[in-house]
Amino acid sequence: MSPDTHPNAVLTRRLYELAGAGDLPGYLALLADDVVFHIGGDCVVTGEHRGKDAIVRLGALVNEETAGTFRTGLLSVQANDSHAVTLHRWTAERRGERVEMDNFIVYRFERELVAERWEYVSDQHAHDTFWRR
Numbered sequence: 054m055s056p057d058t059h060p061n062a063v064l065t066r067r068l069y070e071l072a073g074a075g076d077l078p079g080y081l082a083l084l085a086d087d088v089v090f091h092i093g094g095d096c097v098v099t100g101e102h103r104g105k106d107a108i109v110r111l112g113a114l115v116n117e118e119t120a121g122t123f124r125t126g127l128l129s130v131q132a133n134d135s136h137a138v139t140l141h142r143w144t145a146e147r148r149g150e151r152v153e154m155d156n157f158i159v160y161r162f163e164r165e166l167v168a169e170r171w172e173y174v175s176d177q178h179a180h181d182t183f184w185r186r
Contacts, residue, residue, distance in 0.1 A: 061132035061162055065139060068167070069127040077112070081105050085166040092172045096184035118184070119145040128155070136161050145183070152183045 056062065064083060071080040090102040090111065097118065102111045115123050123145040130139045137160045144153045154175055161169040174180040 056131040056133060057129070059132040059134075059137075060165075061134070061137045061160075062130045064162070064165065064167075065130045065132060065137040065160055066127065069125065069139075069141070072125065077109070081108070083167055084108065085163060085168045088167055088169065090170045090172070094174070094177055094181045094184070096181045097186055098184050099181075115145075119147050122146040147183060150183060152179065154180065 068080060068083055071083070084105055087104060088108060090108060092098050092100060092102070097114065098111065102108055123143065125141050125143045128140045128142060130137055132138070139158045139160070140155060141158070142153065142155050144151070146152075156172055156174050158173070159171045160167050
């Protein structure tokens with residue numbers, strides 16, 4: 054099975070589709086109840102966001118801070134039985150600034166659900182400056 058057609062690659066693509074469509078219930082259905090999103094750096098989105106309620110709060114924060122301008126475009130995904138790695142480009146506007154940046158994300162799966170997610174940005178300083186407190 055090819056890493057870009059693996060079932061976890063299909064599931065990961067579905068996450069991006071649901072997020073892009075604004076389908077929060079569909080997106081949350083693909084996350085484990087105790088899911089953890091890890092975001093490094095020193096800014097308003099930094100931290101370990103634990104559980105679906107925390108993920109909803111994170112999404113609301115991003116939407117509020119960017120006045121709904123945050124967009125993510127999936128560029129590629131590779132997966133195996135336990136993990137997927139994506140490369141995506143995101144854009145947003147905040148406080149009169151616009152950013153466009155590539156990130157990669159590592160997803161870990163348990164029982165066909167996202168259990169954990171680590172976000173890595175191409176320019177941590179620019180990321181932190183954009184999302185500054």
